[in-house]
Amino acid sequence: MSIPIPSNVTSGSIITSDINKRTLRQRIMDNRWIYVFMLPSLILTAMFTLYPIIASAYYSFFQWSGFTSAPYYIGIANYQEVIGDAQFWNAFKNSFVFMLTSVPIKLTLALIIAIVLNDRALRLAPIFRTMFFVPVVTTTAIVGIVMTFILSPFNGPINLALMDLGLVNRPIDFLGDPKVSLFAVVGVEIWKWLGNPMIYWLAALQTIPETLYEAAEVDGANWWRKFFFITLPLIRPFAVVILLITAVGTLNVFALVQTMTQGGPFFASEVMEVYIYRTAFGAANSMTLPRIGYASAAAVFFGLAVMVIAILQFVAARWANREKAGIAAAETTREDI
Amino acid sequence: MAALQSTAITPEEHTKRMALQAKRLREIVITLILTPIALIWIYPFLWMVSASFKTNNEIFRSGTSLIPDQFTFENFQRAWVEANISQYFLNTALIAIGSVMLVVMTTSMMGYALGRYSFPGKRIVIGIFIATVFLPKGYTIIPIFELISNLELDGSLLGVILAQSGGANVIFILLFMGYFSQLPKELEEAAIVDGAGFLRVFFQIMLPLSKPIIATVVIMQFIASWNDFLLPLVLTLARPELRTLSVGMYAFRGEYFTDWSGMAAAATIAIIPVILLFLVMQRYFIEGIAGAVKS
Numbered sequence: 336m337s338i339p340i341p342s343n344v345t346s347g348s349i350i351t352s353d354i355n356k357r358t359l360r361q362r363i364m365d366n367r368w369i370y371v372f373m374l375p376s377l378i379l380t381a382m383f384t385l386y387p388i389i390a391s392a393y394y395s396f397f398q399w400s401g402f403t404s405a406p407y408y409i410g411i412a413n414y415q416e417v418i419g420d421a422q423f424w425n426a427f428k429n430s431f432v433f434m435l436t437s438v439p440i441k442l443t444l445a446l447i448i449a450i451v452l453n454d455r456a457l458r459l460a461p462i463f464r465t466m467f468f469v470p471v472v473t474t475t476a477i478v479g480i481v482m483t484f485i486l487s488p489f490n491g492p493i494n495l496a497l498m499d500l501g502l503v504n505r506p507i508d509f510l511g512d513p514k515v516s517l518f519a520v521v522g523v524e525i526w527k528w529l530g531n532p533m534i535y536w537l538a539a540l541q542t543i544p545e546t547l548y549e550a551a552e553v554d555g556a557n558w559w560r561k562f563f564f565i566t567l568p569l570i571r572p573f574a575v576v577i578l579l580i581t582a583v584g585t586l587n588v589f590a591l592v593q594t595m596t597q598g599g600p601f602f603a604s605e606v607m608e609v610y611i612y613r614t615a616f617g618a619a620n621s622m623t624l625p626r627i628g629y630a631s632a633a634a635v636f637f638g639l640a641v642m643v644i645a646i647l648q649f650v651a652a653r654w655a656n657r658e659k660a661g662i663a664a665a666e667t668t669r670e671d672i
Numbered sequence: 673m674a675a676l677q678s679t680a681i682t683p684e685e686h687t688k689r690m691a692l693q694a695k696r697l698r699e700i701v702i703t704l705i706l707t708p709i710a711l712i713w714i715y716p717f718l719w720m721v722s723a724s725f726k727t728n729n730e731i732f733r734s735g736t737s738l739i740p741d742q743f744t745f746e747n748f749q750r751a752w753v754e755a756n757i758s759q760y761f762l763n764t765a766l767i768a769i770g771s772v773m774l775v776v777m778t779t780s781m782m783g784y785a786l787g788r789y790s791f792p793g794k795r796i797v798i799g800i801f802i803a804t805v806f807l808p809k810g811y812t813i814i815p816i817f818e819l820i821s822n823l824e825l826d827g828s829l830l831g832v833i834l835a836q837s838g839g840a841n842v843i844f845i846l847l848f849m850g851y852f853s854q855l856p857k858e859l860e861e862a863a864i865v866d867g868a869g870f871l872r873v874f875f876q877i878m879l880p881l882s883k884p885i886i887a888t889v890v891i892m893q894f895i896a897s898w899n900d901f902l903l904p905l906v907l908t909l910a911r912p913e914l915r916t917l918s919v920g921m922y923a924f925r926g927e928y929f930t931d932w933s934g935m936a937a938a939a940t941i942a943i944i945p946v947i948l949l950f951l952v953m954q955r956y957f958i959e960g961i962a963g964a965v966k967s
Contacts (some may be wrong), residue, residue: 359792369791372874373781373786376841379838382834383834391811456698473717473943478716481716495735538963587809589809615817616906638810641806641808
C-alpha cells in the first residue's frame with residue numbers, strides 16, 4: 336500500500352545530499368502539500384496586509400473622494416499638500432511626543448514592577464501580576480469612554496480625590512485643556528498597557544539563572560551591584576525587542592485618543608492615526624468630503640517614517656548584540672590563552 | 673550531647689534563620705506597599721461596575737465611593753435594549769469566534785509548514801511575515817475599506833472577520849513554528865508506516881499535540897478581536913446594525929452623553945466577559961505573550 340506523500344515528510348532533517356541532486360522543479364513538486372498548507376495564510380496576508388501597502392501608495396497619487404467621483408490622477412500633489420499642512424505636522428509631532436513620553440515611563444515602571452514581582456519571597460506575586468495585567472485585556476475603546484468619566488472635571492473620581500488630598504484647588508479639565516489633553520491620554524495609555532512590558536520583562540528575568548545571584552551574594556554583592564552587573568547585562572538582548580515592540584505599538588494608538596478626546600481640543604491631542612481617519616472617513620459626520628487620496632498620502636508618509644525608525648532600531652540592536660558577542664568571543668579567547 | 677544539640681543553635685543555623693526572617697520581613701513590607709498600588713490600579717474597573725448600579729444622580733453625589741446607596745439594575749436593562757448592546761454583543765461574539773477559528777486554522781498550517789519542513793522559498797515567506805510586523809494599521813485601513821466594499825462584503829460581518837484575520841499574525845505563526853519544530857520526527861514516521869498521508873499526519877497527530885499553542889492563540893486572538901476598534905469602526909460606518917461593542921459604545925456616548933450610568937452599565941456588560949475569560953485562561957495568555965518575546 337503506497338501513499339503519495341512527499342519524500343521528505345519525515346524530516347526537519349532531510350538528507351542533504353539527496354536534496355542537492357534534485358532539481359528545483361522536483362523539490363517544489365515534492366513539497367506541493369506544504370505550499371497548499373501555506374496558501375490560506377498567504378492569501379489572507381496578501382489581501383489585507385500586502386495589497387493595502389501597494390494600494391495606499393497608488394491611491395496617494397489621486398484626488399478621490401472615495402464614494403462618488405472617479406479618481407483623478409494628480410501626481411505628487413497630495414504629498415506636496417501633506418508636507419505643507421500644519422495639521423499634518425501637528426499630528427505627526429503628537430504621535431512622536433506620545434511615543435517619546437509614554438514608552439520610557441511604561442518600560443521603566445514595568446521593569447520595576449517586574450523585578451519586585453520576580454522576588455521568590457513574594458507569595459502573592461501571581462495575584463499582583465494579574466491585577467497589573469487586567470487593563471491590558473480590556474477593550475481599549477470602552478476603557479477610553481470610561482476614562483472620560485473618571486477624568487471628568489464634573490465630579491469625576493480623580494479630580495475629587497486630588498481635591499480631597501488638597502493637591503489642587505480647582506478640578507483639572509484633563510481632556511478639555513489643550514495643554515493637558517495629550518498627556519492625559521498618555522497617562523491612560525501607560526495605565527492600560529503597562530502589563531504587556533511587565534510580562535515581557537518577567538519572561539526576560541526568568542531566563543537569568545538563580546545561581547548567578549547566589550554566587551554574587553557569596554562574594555558580598557549588594558542589591559545594586561547585582562542589578563547592574565547581572566540583571567541589566569543579561570536582559571539587554573530582550574530589552575531591544577521589548578523597546579521595539581512597545582514603541583511601534585504606541586505609534587499605532589487610535590482607540591484611546593479617538594474615544595477620549597477625538598484629537599481635541601483644537602487638535603491638541605490629534606495623533607497620526609486619528610488624522611488619517613478624520614481625513615479619510617471622518618467626513619461621515621461632517622459636511623466636508625472624504626479625501627481618500629490625500630489621507631493615503633499622509634498614511635504612506637507616516638508609515639514610511641515608522642518603518643525607517645523600526646529599521647534603524649533593528650540595525651542598532653544587531654550592532655549592539657554583535658558588539659556583545661564580540662566581547663564574549665574576546666573573553667573566551669583570553670581564557671583559552 | 674543529644675540534649676545539647678536540640679537547645680543550642682550552631683552559627684550556620686543561626687545565619688539561616690536570620691536569612692529566613694529577613695525574607696519574611698521583606699515579603700510583608702513589599703505586600704504592604706503593593707496592595708494599595710494594585711487596588712488603585714484596578715480602581716477604574718471597580719468604579720465602572722459600581723457606577724453601573726447607581727442612578728445618574730448618585731454618580732454625581734457619591735464622589736469616589738464605590739458602594740451604591742441602593743442597587744438598581746435598570747441601567748443594564750436600558751443599555752441592553754435601548755442602546756442596542758444586545759445586538760452589538762452578538763456581533764462582537766460572532767466576529768471574535770469567526771476570526772479565532774480562521775486564525776487558528778491558517779496560522780497552525782503555516783507554522784507547521786515553516787517549522788517542520790525546509791523547501792524552496794521558505795526564507796522569502798518568513799521575510800514577508802517579519803516585514804509586516806512594523807506596519808502601522810493606519811497605513812492599511814483605507815485600501816481594506818475599499819477592498820471590502822468591492823468584494824461586497826460590507827453588508828455582513830464576514831468582511832470584519834476576514835480583515836481581522838488577515839493581519840499576518842506573525843506571533844502566532846512563530847509560536848506554532850517553534851512548537852512543531854521541537855516535536856520528535858518518530859511521530860510522523862510511525863504514522864506514515866501505518867499508512868497516514870500528509871493531511872492525516874497534520875490533523876490527527878500534529879494538531880492535537882499542539883493544544884497548548886492552540887489555547888494561547890485562541891485566547892490572544894479572541895481578546896484582540898474583542899478589543900479591535902479601527903477596523904469595525906470603519907467597516908460599519910454606514911451599517912449601524914453591524915456595529916461591535918466598541919463601536920456601539922462610541923456611538924452611544926455621542927447620542928446620550930449625559931447618561932453616565934447607562935454607559936457604565938454598557939461598559940460593564942462589554943468588559944466583564946473578557947476579563948472573566950482572561951482570569952480563567954490567564955496561564956495560556958501570559959505564557960503566550962512571554963513566549964513571543966523569548967522567540
